[in-house]
Amino acid sequence: MSAFLQTSFHGARRRYLIGRVFLYVSAALIVAWSAAPFLWQFSTSFQLDRDLVGSAPKLWPDPISFDHFINIFVAKSFHRYLFNSLVVAGLTTLLCLLIGSIAAYALARLNVRGRFGILGFILAVSMFPQIAVVAPLYMLASQLGWLDTYRILVTVYLALGLPFVTWVLFGHFRTIPSSIDEAARIDGAKPLTIFFRIIAPMSLPGIVTTGLLCFIASWNEFMFALAFTSDIDRQTVPVGIANFTDLHYVPWGDIAAASVVVTLPLVAMVLGFQQHIISGLTGGAVKE
Amino acid sequence: MPIAKTMTHADLAPRFKLPRWRLGPFVLVVPALVFVGAVSVYPVLLGLWLSLRNTTLSSPEDAFVGLANYQQLLSDGGFWNAWIHTIEFMGASTLLETVVGLGMALVMSERFLGRGVVRAAVLIPWAIPTVVTSKMFGWLFDGQHGIVNYLLRSCGLIPGNLNWYGSPELALPTIIIADVWKTTPFMALLLLAGLQTIPRSLSEAAAIDGASPWKRFWSVRLPLLAPSLLIAALFRALDAFRIFDLVYVLTGGGPADSTEVLSTLTYKNLFSALQFGYGSALSTTMFVTEILVAIGFGFFLLKRFREVQL
Numbered sequence: 001m002s003a004f005l006q007t008s009f010h011g012a013r014r015r016y017l018i019g020r021v022f023l024y025v026s027a028a029l030i031v032a033w034s035a036a037p038f039l040w041q042f043s044t045s046f047q048l049d050r051d052l053v054g055s056a057p058k059l060w061p062d063p064i065s066f067d068h069f070i071n072i073f074v075a076k077s078f079h080r081y082l083f084n085s086l087v088v089a090g091l092t093t094l095l096c097l098l099i100g101s102i103a104a105y106a107l108a109r110l111n112v113r114g115r116f117g118i119l120g121f122i123l124a125v126s127m128f129p130q131i132a133v134v135a136p137l138y139m140l141a142s143q144l145g146w147l148d149t150y151r152i153l154v155t156v157y158l159a160l161g162l163p164f165v166t167w168v169l170f171g172h173f174r175t176i177p178s179s180i181d182e183a184a185r186i187d188g189a190k191p192l193t194i195f196f197r198i199i200a201p202m203s204l205p206g207i208v209t210t211g212l213l214c215f216i217a218s219w220n221e222f223m224f225a226l227a228f229t230s231d232i233d234r235q236t237v238p239v240g241i242a243n244f245t246d247l248h249y250v251p252w253g254d255i256a257a258a259s260v261v262v263t264l265p266l267v268a269m270v271l272g273f274q275q276h277i278i279s280g281l282t283g284g285a286v287k288e
Numbered sequence: 289m290p291i292a293k294t295m296t297h298a299d300l301a302p303r304f305k306l307p308r309w310r311l312g313p314f315v316l317v318v319p320a321l322v323f324v325g326a327v328s329v330y331p332v333l334l335g336l337w338l339s340l341r342n343t344t345l346s347s348p349e350d351a352f353v354g355l356a357n358y359q360q361l362l363s364d365g366g367f368w369n370a371w372i373h374t375i376e377f378m379g380a381s382t383l384l385e386t387v388v389g390l391g392m393a394l395v396m397s398e399r400f401l402g403r404g405v406v407r408a409a410v411l412i413p414w415a416i417p418t419v420v421t422s423k424m425f426g427w428l429f430d431g432q433h434g435i436v437n438y439l440l441r442s443c444g445l446i447p448g449n450l451n452w453y454g455s456p457e458l459a460l461p462t463i464i465i466a467d468v469w470k471t472t473p474f475m476a477l478l479l480l481a482g483l484q485t486i487p488r489s490l491s492e493a494a495a496i497d498g499a500s501p502w503k504r505f506w507s508v509r510l511p512l513l514a515p516s517l518l519i520a521a522l523f524r525a526l527d528a529f530r531i532f533d534l535v536y537v538l539t540g541g542g543p544a545d546s547t548e549v550l551s552t553l554t555y556k557n558l559f560s561a562l563q564f565g566y567g568s569a570l571s572t573t574m575f576v577t578e579i580l581v582a583i584g585f586g587f588f589l590l591k592r593f594r595e596v597q598l
Contacts, residue, residue, distance in 0.1 A: 019501065020400070023395060023398055023400055024400065026391075026395045027395055027400065027402065027403075027406050030392055030395060030396075030406055030409065030410065031405060031406055031409040033469070034409040034410050034412050034413055034469075034473065035409050035412055037413075037424050037425070037428055037469065038412055038413075038416065038424070040424075040427075040428065040435060041424050041427070044427065052433060053432075053433050054433075056438065057433070057435045057438055099319045099320050099323065100320060102316045102319070102320075103316060103317045103319070103320035103321075105316065106313045106314070106316035106317050107317060110312070110313035110316070111313060112313045112314055112317060113314070118317060118321070121321075122320070122321075122324060125324050125325075125328045125329060127526065127578070127582070128328050128332060128575065129529075129530045129551075129571070129574055129575055129578055130530070130532075131530060131532065131550075131551045131554050131555065131571045131574060132331075132332055132335055132571040132572065132574065132575040133327065133328060133331035133332060133335065134555075134558065134571075135335060135338065135558045135564050135567055135568050135571065136330075136331035136332075136334035136335045136338060136568075137327065137331050138558075138559075139334075139338075139564070140331070140334075155323070155326075155327060156327055158323050158327075159323045159324050159326070159327030159328055160327075162320050162323055162324055163324065166320055191312060191313065191316070192316075216415060219417065220417035220418060220419075222417075222418060222419050222532075222533045222536075222537075223532050223533065223536075223555070226536075227555075227558075227559055237417070238417050238418075238419035238420075238533075239419075241417075241419050241420060241423060242419050242422075242423075242536075242537045244423075250426070250430075252426075252427045252430070252433075255423045255426075255427065256424075256427065259416075259420040259423060259424060262417060262420065263415070263416050263417070263420055266415045266416070266417075267412055267415055267416075269415075270408075270411045270412075270414075270415040271408050271411070274404075274407065274408050274411060277411065278407065278411075278477055278480075278481075
């Protein structure tokens with residue numbers, strides 16, 4: 001009996017160890033697979049063109065060169081795309097948070113009739129394929145004289161971002177006990193006062209994370225920016241990078257440098273807000 | 289005002305004479321609804337109307353032509369070509385992303401040292417702009433100097449350089465690889481959230497009963513995860529159906545139309561040929577297809593859930 005227990009104990013222990021090794025190998029593979037392409041882009045951005053087209057790629061840049069970074073700003077005016085993207089994504093995020101959080105507050109905590117109908121409508125609309133609205137919006141924008149403006153991009157991104165912001169913040173606001181509003185209402189506070197002085201400050205982490213996700217989405221958007229802007233004074237970063245082709249060859253080094261410039265801040269923000277982002281992205285996905 | 293159909297805590301609480309705002313709350317939702325309506329609902333209706341006209345921006349042509357655009361579409365070889373590529377892309381990427389994403393989620397749901405690092409690392413592909421992803425894979429898979437060719441050659445897996453996205457046979461697979469890299473992490477995080485709602489005790493009880501890890505996964509966790517898995521796959525499929533950025537930037541639909549998908553075909557008809565009538569017929573067709581898929585899937589899910597409950 002005791003011999004049997006011992007062998008089964010050893011067997012279990014061996015199986016446990018094999019499982020652990022398997023787990024760590026898989027985890028390492030996941031990290032390598034996720035990070036390697038960007039790390040290669042990072043290394044590329046510091047290499048000289050002649051090293052990039054050499055017979056064997058160098059994993060580590062030698063010599064380290066900043067030519068590509070200088071090139072994208074001096075020759076390709078990359079800072080103008082960056083500025084446009086900052087304006088568009090920044091404005092979109094602020095307006096999206098303001099309009100979306102107030103709507104979410106009303107839907108979550110005030111007696112709005114047919115609130116689930118409204119939420120369902122917003123969700124359904126958010127699933128419309130964007131290609132189905134780009135042509136009509138182009139015609140409208142051209143009639144209004146809004147082509148090549150920040151206005152048109154902000155308006156479109158706002159409509160794309162609002163469903164997401166409203167839904168996520170709706171979820172957040174529902175978790176706050178309703179006794180808090182009631183107390184404030186008894187004290188005579190108006191709904192918007194309650195929202196701005198009590199509910200919004202209480203949900204600040206959620207609001208910041210939602211804003212970050214909204215910013216990333218606007219920063220990364222390509223199709224509308226491509227269709228609605230043709231002037232470098234209004235084109236955003238994705239359009240700029242997509243158009244980075246010289247006449248006779250593809251400037252992979254410059255492209256890599258531009259990729260690093262636009263992606264590093266995003267990656268830094270995402271890693272900083274990691275925990276919140278994961279819960280923000282997946283919060284609505286499953287019923288608790 | 290009658291008590292609202294959905295009872296909130298406020299309704300159940302002892303009634304003080306709280307002031308109630310009648311029209312007030314709805315006003316707060318109006319700005320959001322106006323934006324969403326103006327930029328989504330109205331344009332979709334306008335697009336439907338455009339699809340029945342022969343509007344061409346490069347000429348004064350703009351007349352009602354009924355269903356002529358849709359007739360043209362059915363006999364358009366380019367449309368069916370793009371249709372097939374879209375379905376191929378949608379099927380392959382959804383399947384791969386669901387399977388690989390599930391694998392990643394299972395790893396991330398275990399407790400081990402450095403789990404935080406793994407969860408952070410998978411967010412990198414997700415955060416990178418799709419246009420950057422396209423260019424990045426363009427460089428990785430470059431036919432002459434790409435590092436993927438170099439690595440495969442060094443391992444002796446391929447005799448010479450492959451012209452990945454420059455050849456009609458390999459271009460679509462290359463795009464699928466890029467999309468799997470970019471989107472699987474999101475899938476993994478969704479499935480991870482689903483896995484975490486399944487009580488650990490179930491799996492542990494099965495382990496005590498002597499179930500192997502595979503058996504525990506296949507007979508305990510997978511069935512419980514099925515609803516999350518199906519919904520995540522549906523959303524992914526709907527999203528894959530409209531793929532645009534990756535294809536447009538990496539191959540532009542080429543070589544020889546071998547990666548042309550519905551979105552890029554529509555975009556070219558709209559903004560290169562300026563055929564707003566025909567282009568709108570294409571985009572409306574995509575829209576209707578998505579609605580049908582979503583409704584069909586909705587019914588399938590409802591049926592499944594009813595069966596489970598019975």
